Amino acid sequence: MGKEMVFIDCIWIGLLCMISYADWKEKRIPDKLLLGVAVCAVVQMFFLGKEEIMLRFAGMGSSVFVFFLILIAAPGAFGGGDVKLSAVNGLYLGAIPWMRSFGIAVISATIYIVYKMCRMQKIRGEEIAFGPFLCIGAIISFFS
Numbered sequence: 001m002g003k004e005m006v007f008i009d010c011i012w013i014g015l016l017c018m019i020s021y022a023d024w025k026e027k028r029i030p031d032k033l034l035l036g037v038a039v040c041a042v043v044q045m046f047f048l049g050k051e052e053i054m055l056r057f058a059g060m061g062s063s064v065f066v067f068f069l070i071l072i073a074a075p076g077a078f079g080g081g082d083v084k085l086s087a088v089n090g091l092y093l094g095a096i097p098w099m100r101s102f103g104i105a106v107i108s109a110t111i112y113i114v115y116k117m118c119r120m121q122k123i124r125g126e127e128i129a130f131g132p133f134l135c136i137g138a139i140i141s142f143f144s
Helices: 003-026 031-045 050-073 080-093 095-118 131-143
Strands: none
Touching: 003 031, 003 080, 003 131, 031 050, 031 080, 050 080, 050 095, 080 095, 080 131, 095 131
16 A cells, blocks of 8 residues: 555545544544545555446445435434435445444444433434444454
8 A cells, every 4th residue: 555545545544534523423424535535545546457437436326325215214313414425425435344333333323222212311313413323334444
């Protein structure tokens, strides 16, 4: 991995941290930050082979497909920002790492919800920012 890739990876992680903070505080993911992640994914492709690029697009497609199925089964379960964040992370990571990151996100969000329930905090009807969990999952998946 060249210095260019490390630089792009650092920018991507920084953007994910900013997205996590914004979503946690405002329950909204700014499109400008999502665009930054998309730009990182596209720039990264200049340093990859054809097969790896195809896997990146498969990651984005897998993400869109999974969220499409979830939103058909449970309309309103996720916001548009979560769908876009997951898609650009799929483009950045590729298919298999994206699936791993989504699993980590779901498990970590479940742990958070159970924790809040055990502390007797109101959880029913409350919106939970899923973006931070998607970001945590993506970063963990990236390093694993």
